[in-house]
Amino acid sequence: MAQCLDQAARITVVSGGKPAAELLRDGTFDIVLADLSSLSDLAEHSDDAVQRLVRLASGALLVALSDGVSVSSAVGAMRAGAHDYVAKPINGPTMAARIGELAQRHGKCRSLGMEARNAAGLSDFAGFIGASSAMQFVYEQIGRIATSSAPVFITGESGTGKDVCAEALHAKGQRAGKRLVAINCAAIPRDLMESELFGVARGAFTGAHEDRKGAAELADGGTLFLDEIGEMDLSLQSKLLRFLQTGTLSRVGEAGVRHVDVRVICATNRNPMQLIAEKKFREDLFYRLHVLPIHLPPLRQRPTDIMVLARHFLARYATEEHKSFGDYSAEVSSMLTAAEWPGNVRQLQNLVRRLVVMFDGGEITATMLSAADIESRGVTPAVDTQPRSERRPPILPMWQQEQRIIEDAIARFSGNVSLAAAALEISPSTIYRKRQGWSELASAS
């Protein structure tokens, strides 16, 4: 692992909780890797031992290592103050990647010598734009793990580039000559999901007029990207687990098995540990998939990327629209850099696209920016000639108002959910999820 970390990293190994406690009392460390099975000399219960080590190692990041994979011990260690939990066995590069990701999240890169390494970083990489140290770390991770066949688990808020990441991993890997087949577990109705994933045999159900390959077979030799994996039905999760364990699948309605060789990449914007705790995601499947994790940081945590992205999108859309724009004014630059970007890169991208469509060119001013922002929220004051008393519509429940906004947007784009989602700055899967919820609410009322 030492070879995978920065060259200047110094690693001290001790065996047992007591020697570790003494060392932490006297010295300063950035990362503590605490093997839970070796702490019994410090406290009877490993959670208490972790708590003591965390207290002694003030300022250090503590990673708990465990022999088995168990949510209760993970939760216990995290409650006791550990910053991450890793199940053994784990190899050096993966451990180094986990540490880097953790350091990124906790702003420890500088002390771990990562900042200096990133100074001459890339401003674009396999579809990504961004020169921040957070993105340099992502590029490094992609470069390091792309050639492996082990599953990758991508996490990150909506709009942070999880699809871009899956494409980059495929493009940089040895399977690039074969297909990358993506399947969105939230967008496909539950009863169709199994046949979409594993295929269907002719006559399996009404409408199955011919044999059809599913996404896994179509990706044979290449990469299968399971987007929004957290939304997958529990019964299908068991079948996916069996597929991962055996490398074989059966099409729906077929008795035999077929061998399929795919690299699996999955992504979610949900917290996987929480899904497991809520029994919505199988723990054993999670650990099968969570071999090489990549976390995409939200845009607000990498403000240096904001203007790089904004300029990139401006140039791109101006070319597309055959318009000529100058730069963003200083005021606009500081407004964009200070914004929170809950929709991350997708939100910024949509805003710039609207600016380009709405205006003819020139420098982007604060007035233009606020006009484009108002447009995005659909705040268009209507001309009102009726008396006030007649004007006020009844207040509808929140879900019905939300439904109206979303369905209006879909109608505006002639039924194209992806375009409506882009205009509303949400993901298409959010729309599908909400639609499912509305029909349940409507049938309940």
Ligand SMILES: Nc1ncnc2c1ncn2[C@@H]1O[C@H](COP(=O)(O)OP(=O)(O)OP(=O)(O)O)[C@@H](O)[C@H]1O
């Ligand atoms: N670093 C980046 N550089 C350039 N474009 C980016 C970057 N990150 C995201 N994008 C663009 O932002 C949009 C959203 O990205 P993507 O679909 O990959 O996000 P996501 O994390 O998968 O979102 P969701 O969870 O909602 O599906 C896409 O158009 C993508 O090309």
